[in-house]
Amino acid sequence: MTDNTKKPKKVINKSKTKVPMREQAPMDRIMNFEEVPLGYTEDEAHQEALRCIDCKTKPCVAGCPVGIDIPAFLKLVGEKNFEGALRKIKEKNFLPAICGRVCPQEDQCEMVCTLNKPDKGREPGGIGRVERFLGDYAMEHNLTITPEIAPATGKTVAIIGSGPAGLTAASDLAQKGHKVTVFEALHKPGGVLFYGIPQFRMPKEILIREIDGMKDMGVEFVMNYPVGKAEPLDSIRQRFDAVFIGTGAGLPWFLGIPGENLNGVYSANEFLTRVNLMGGYKFPDGADTPVKKIKRIAVIGAGNTAMDSARTAKRLQPEVVYLVYRRSRLEMPARIEEIHHAEQEGIDFNLLHSPIEIIDDGKGAVGAIRCQEMELGEPDDSGRRRPIPIEGKIRDFAVDTVVISIGQGPNPLLSADCPELARDERRGTIVINDYAQTSFENVFAGGDIVTGGATVILAMGQGRVAADAMHRYLMTGDPAPADNESGDVCPNLT
Numbered sequence: 001m002t003d004n005t006k007k008p009k010k011v012i013n014k015s016k017t018k019v020p021m022r023e024q025a026p027m028d029r030i031m032n033f034e035e036v037p038l039g040y041t042e043d044e045a046h047q048e049a050l051r052c053i054d055c056k057t058k059p060c061v062a063g064c065p066v067g068i069d070i071p072a073f074l075k076l077v078g079e080k081n082f083e084g085a086l087r088k089i090k091e092k093n094f095l096p097a098i099c100g101r102v103c104p105q106e107d108q109c110e111m112v113c114t115l116n117k118p119d120k121g122r123e124p125g126g127i128g129r130v131e132r133f134l135g136d137y138a139m140e141h142n143l144t145i146t147p148e149i150a151p152a153t154g155k156t157v158a159i160i161g162s163g164p165a166g167l168t169a170a171s172d173l174a175q176k177g178h179k180v181t182v183f184e185a186l187h188k189p190g191g192v193l194f195y196g197i198p199q200f201r202m203p204k205e206i207l208i209r210e211i212d213g214m215k216d217m218g219v220e221f222v223m224n225y226p227v228g229k230a231e232p233l234d235s236i237r238q239r240f241d242a243v244f245i246g247t248g249a250g251l252p253w254f255l256g257i258p259g260e261n262l263n264g265v266y267s268a269n270e271f272l273t274r275v276n277l278m279g280g281y282k283f284p285d286g287a288d289t290p291v292k293k294i295k296r297i298a299v300i301g302a303g304n305t306a307m308d309s310a311r312t313a314k315r316l317q318p319e320v321v322y323l324v325y326r327r328s329r330l331e332m333p334a335r336i337e338e339i340h341h342a343e344q345e346g347i348d349f350n351l352l353h354s355p356i357e358i359i360d361d362g363k364g365a366v367g368a369i370r371c372q373e374m375e376l377g378e379p380d381d382s383g384r385r386r387p388i389p390i391e392g393k394i395r396d397f398a399v400d401t402v403v404i405s406i407g408q409g410p411n412p413l414l415s416a417d418c419p420e421l422a423r424d425e426r427r428g429t430i431v432i433n434d435y436a437q438t439s440f441e442n443v444f445a446g447g448d449i450v451t452g453g454a455t456v457i458l459a460m461g462q463g464r465v466a467a468d469a470m471h472r473y474l475m476t477g478d479p480a481p482a483d484n485e486s487g488d489v490c491p492n493l494t
């Protein structure tokens with residue numbers, strides 16, 4: 001007799017490697033600002049999802065800073081139930097098309113994936129690629145998964161800053177029935193997602209669509225409104241029942257070397273904002289804000305921001321783009337995919353070089369950058385091997401533009417206006433408790449303004465924890481969960 005109760009055997013794609021993703025060829029893409037990877041088709045996403053073995057331990061879920069049930073959404077994609085999969089992701093992450101593109105999956109969910117066995121030539125599941133597919137599928141099929149909005153509570157909330165932290169907090173609080181107003185200093189919402197990450201890595205249309213969805217939920221956006229200048233924080237916290245600060249880490253660090261004030265030296269933020277947000281490369285016919293006509297450029301640093309700057313510069317068609325970094329490839333903090341794309345596009349990597357001076361061309365502009373060659377010594381406090389100068393080894397790079405991309409800290413505008421708000425003395429970041437509450441009872445904070453420069457998904461995770469705590473605060477006066485309730489604390493605060 002046959003046993004009809006037996007579960008059907010799960011179909012698994014036993015391929016050791018991820019289903020490849022088509023992308024624009026390097027020589028084509030450096031001539032345009034269009035997106036580089038082209039995304040999966042339905043069939044490719046289905047095949048990739050079938051590589052998930054649905055292991056017992058599911059380490060990917062813990063590896064995701066917002067705890068998406070990854071095996072569950074992959075299973076639904078494996079059944080070609082794309083809408084169901086999207087709903088599953090959206091339980092935890094309302095920006096899958098964005099996170100699928102920019103999250104450092106190789107350090108998070110994919111790193112801990114049971115399949116990930118590089119020594120055996122086996123790649124992890126392509127979780128980010130399938131997530132991106134689902135976000136794009138929703139857009140292509142005009143599929144709006146509108147969250148349910150709770151009945152109005154009569155409470156008002158101000159969100160300061162419209163980056164991923166602010167947007168997440170705004171969306172969650174609107175869903176809980178509060179009246180939410182977002183104040184943004186710039187003329188477009190989205191934070192780094194809009195002004196920093198270039199179009200060829202994250203098309204702005206995706207962000208615009210997500211933000212339009214939030215407007216439909218009743219969230220009001222007030223642009224060109226730098227809180228601290230347009231209106232003091234003190235006034236905002238009197239006007240609203242609760243406030244969330246998500247103002248990010250937009251203040252660039254400089255090297256502190258001679259020549260940094262010469263014409264032609266940009267911070268990465270300024271350079272990317274001029275090109276991405278203001279469209280400076282179309283000046284004067286298509287944009288009001290210019291960006292210098294570049295012949296030879298050096299980008300200093302090796303994080304995502306540096307890769308974005310170098311690859312953006314490449315699309316402005318200069319003769320050469322140098323990337324200068326004082327450690328080795330192993331220590332480069334950028335996502336592997338960004339490094340790989342930069343190399344493919346012909347960025348000239350100069351590792352183990354540390355800038356010591358920017359040299360004047362005799363007319364007050366950049367003529368060259370002088371670098372000290374380095375070697376690696378013992379690990380320093382960051383755990384990475386310390387770069388040490390090699391005596392007598394100095395090298396000049398003839399350039400007319402230098403972009404400095406060595407990190408950034410919190411913008412002091414808001415805290416300068418409100419010195420009583422507790423901050424970390426050394427880092428300038430806002431200090432919060434486990435429930436994202438600052439030293440002011442009705443003011444909460446999250447994202448890069450708390451952690452210092454981090455990642456999109458961490459900022460979103462903090463926005464979510466803060467929204468939960470703010471909701472409790474608004475409804476009960478206490479941001480902590482009651483004894484019989486569960487509640488997350490802010491992830492990775494250091």
Ligand SMILES: Cc1cc2nc3c(=O)[nH]c(=O)nc-3n(C[C@H](O)[C@H](O)[C@H](O)COP(=O)(O)OP(=O)(O)OC[C@H]3O[C@@H](n4cnc5c(N)ncnc54)[C@H](O)[C@@H]3O)c2cc1C
Nearest residue numbers: 161163164165185191192196227248447448454455456459
């Ligand atoms: C070029 C670049 C590339 C990056 N690439 C990646 C990547 O690939 N993957 C990844 O995970 N992370 C990446 N990051 C990091 C990531 O973007 C940030 O960690 C994340 O955006 C932080 O979110 P946030 O909401 O805290 O702040 P932000 O995104 O910085 O947003 C803060 C917003 O607040 C506004 N604001 C500031 N002060 C005020 C004020 N006083 N009043 C009103 N508004 C104010 C700002 O204008 C801004 O819009 C990148 C960062 C940069 C700069």
